[in-house]
Amino acid sequence: MTYKYFLGCVIPGRLPYLEASARKTFEKLGMKVGDQANYSCCPDPTGAGQLDHLTWLALGARNLCLFEESNSNILSLCSGCTETLKAVKYSLEKDNKLKEEINSKLNSIGKKYKGNVEVKHFAQVLYENIDSIKKKVKKPLKDLKVASHPGCHYLRPSEIMQWDDPLVPKTLDELIEAIGADPVDYSLKIDCCGNPVEKSNKDISLLMLENKLKSMKDAGTDCIACVCPACYQQFEFNQKEVNKNSNTNYNFPVFYITELIALAFGMNAEEIGLKYHRVKTDEILQKIS
């Protein structure tokens, strides 16, 4: 099966170092993942679709078409994009009339959606290759306590996502174990980080983040592992805001799971751009060296 990357907007436009770690990880696993030109915003499942469902379907279907035309499947680096692309595919598969309606819109740009494209979240592809990950580990991240944050759109709605358990997810923790680290069990693991609420109420968004951070802290974690750029930004950039609002002192280093895997594969901090992190990662690097 051949894959091409769907990078989305946030990763290439704001967090390119996360992209670097993902590309290097897949390279190391011996997987050739191509690049696709011309795709647009997925569009954001928490944004554009809330304004007009039809436009969301049409833009999403156009993106699916591009990959379909080049006979490749989608490897998405973002949970939001994954959910949109999977949900659009699901909706058009379920409802032929809707598919015809969307195709009549796509016709205006000379495209037609057929339905022959698979969409996968990068963490799913990693999990499917967990045995070769284990084999490639050079520097197990021994004694590192990692709180995984699956995030919402990696899991739910399960009828559409068809991946992992929506309420008791295990894939990320198994990946963390595979690289020799200790997954941390914490009570709010499946809760939302609060990022989408920032669009309507920043204070509530920060309270949601604070609830998560507290739960992680109580469980004694050293750092946080994410698989979605929206969640990543919420944890990485907004811990400070929580501290300001609530007089707390959260300062957890936040990683994309591909960064941790790259480190365990023996790549160095420079190669994957760890210096771009806002919350410094030095202590973690020391701990695992």
Place this chain on the structure above:
Amino acid sequence: MQMVNFDFKNEIIKEDFSLNYCYQCGTCSSICPVAFASEGEYNPRKIIEESLMGLKSLLIKEQKPNIWLCSTCQMCVEECPQEVFLTGIFESLKNKIVQTGEKYPEAFKVQAKAIIDNGVAISLSPPIIRRRKELKLPNVESADRIELKNLLKATNFEKKININGDR
């Protein structure tokens, strides 16, 4: 006591029939992280109740509870014993709010405008382009603007969402 507005209720049900199955158990609100963080100010069960009653003015004009607070985390959808597709219902209500010209949060407009203008929610800035070079990442080719413009015209996006506030 408020009377049921069947016309509006049926309008919502036309979008998603699962609304009918709600028996108001409150599971959705009890597991909703936004309801928890807002101490009940946000309340998905209540929005569903108002939908069952067809209370158009509360839902669309006054927006009480504030439907824009939903994080779309899909916990309610996962846990509802009646398989009510809450987020689908909320999405069609938000579409109605936007497309009847009622107020909605600015951040949604900003994102929509970015998509209309550039095809992406976040464009690559010069410092990010430099950073990509440093990291030896390939160029990102942006989407064909004319193609996108034509598609958005076909779905009538700009007009529908009242982006310039001229309604």
